Amino acid sequence: MSEEERLPTRPTSLPDRIKMAMQSPEDYYIVKYLQMTVERVVIKLEKTKMTIDYGEGFGQFVLSFTKDSFKNLPEDSLPKPFSILGIFHGLVSKFTEPERGFDMRKWFDYLRDIIISTHIALDFGPGVECFSFEIIKRFLHGMDVSEIIIPELNNEYFRKILYEYPTVKYWVLAHEGPRDDEIYKEIMRRDTFHLCLQPNCKISLDDVSNCNIVNLEIWYTPDTSNQLSQKDLNTFLKNWINGSNPNMKSLSIKMEFEELDFEFTNNVLAGINYTDAPNYRRRKFPRSFMRHTGTDKDMIEYKGGYDFFRKDGLRGTIFYALDASYGDLASFRFIVWPNFR
Template sequence: MYWGMGAYGRKKKLTAPELVVVDVNSRYGNTSSNWTRNSLTMQCWLKHLQDIFNYREIDYIWFARNSSQFDIDDIKEVFGNTRRVVIGRSGCYAFNQMILQNFFSVKKLSIAHSSFPNSKVPGRVLMLNFEDLDIGYRWVERTILSLDELLLINSKKIYIDNLQMSAKELNKFIKLWQRGSNPRMEWLAIKHTIVKEDDKEAIIKGIKHEIFPSDYIRKFRAVEYHRIPREIKGGIDIVRVDGMKATIRFKYRHSFPAIEMFVWFDHCVVDS
């Protein structure tokens, strides 16, 4: 790497890597190779690997610790577009904003509250039409979203980790969904919530529903699972004002509660 004048001042440039590690995972096993050829630039290495594996897409770009030291324009020039961007602890709020500006066309976005000033995800980000929006940094960071902010989300698949929202607020969210909020949502998953198993009744209080046993199995395919459908065992069915059905499931694994909501759009229904 070297330092040069890049976007917004002096930034590191992407140059010829000293070492390239290639991990190949397949049904036959995993292999790892270390390649050294300093004459190739980062962009040449990328093209070389794309030619070898006959795969042109960049599945995702992960901006991790200290990535803010690099020139965002240089990163965009080398890697081009990607379907998914993961914004981790880059070390700079302004850099995180530049990531969103340069990769505004991504279909999938993973973010944490700590990626933004005052640990608050901007409403303009929540309102974008993502296929997939993940919020949270595993269970090590609390995710604080108000009910109004949750209602702003316009993504198809919504995954929220460690959400600090009460059973009463979740009950309000479901009722508002029944009235027409979050119309694009296909799948909602809330993991490591503060609600407890006893809160199940509070979450569905006042909501007309039908309970199905665990041996009643349906297949669901959301935008994230376009190849392999998921088996939905049992659950609590509710209906939106326009007749759209959804299934709510409560899961408790390793003492961490989770709530899932599946919306049965026609393209999500998989015939058995």
């Protein structure tokens, strides 16, 4: 009889699977045999809490720590949670450790044996400094981190993360404290797949034209005085036509506005030979070109736009429109089409 036949009811939610795995070593290996696969897991570290989020439809686990968990830790050891909750569709399940001595890394490895993901994202939340940088290094030792999300950190802490993980390909930065522009520029000089910069960052035309980023996303607010100008974007497109940014697939800029600029497209395309694609013409673009999730069969649909060609024959398109999902927000997007030589 196979392992699947021995399961009277195949557990579907993460908490159900973990509960079954904890019943006995035999049940653990049965559940491990029926491994679940998710596209992305997010480990969020914040003050006295670690959340392991497997995404919509799968659920998350929340490990809570006391302040004393971080005090007087023996060398090479990690904090142990006092509470572990599994959350699935609003239902909360409480868990106890399968065996004594389960620290934060042992919990993650235990779950990782049951839920497989090739993309691990690390999200640093408010108060994360209670996890010393040495604790984070021990927790991540041997772990292949693909993405780092940093919404708010002091520069010293951020700089340590930046230089400790030089091979990370996805960065989401919304640094709101005192700004250190060299930190952003360091990432832009790297071989980076995706970089999202929230407001309060100073990025110049030279930074964008000389970067080695595949997908660059920038957010601006009306009071952002250091944003790229329409003339800068026009120069960037001309540089791309002449061969700059050979690896770039997408440049996206979200701009909050007080009044929509109807001359934006004309100014950005000034001096460029382009064709106007009608709105009824719908074209599909592989989502995997711009995101860590999805396959080449998972497509984003675009309509309209303005097409032009680089000197080597690659086709580029820009779009400029209101972003219906955000209200007073205009969206500029430049994409490079695959296989359109």
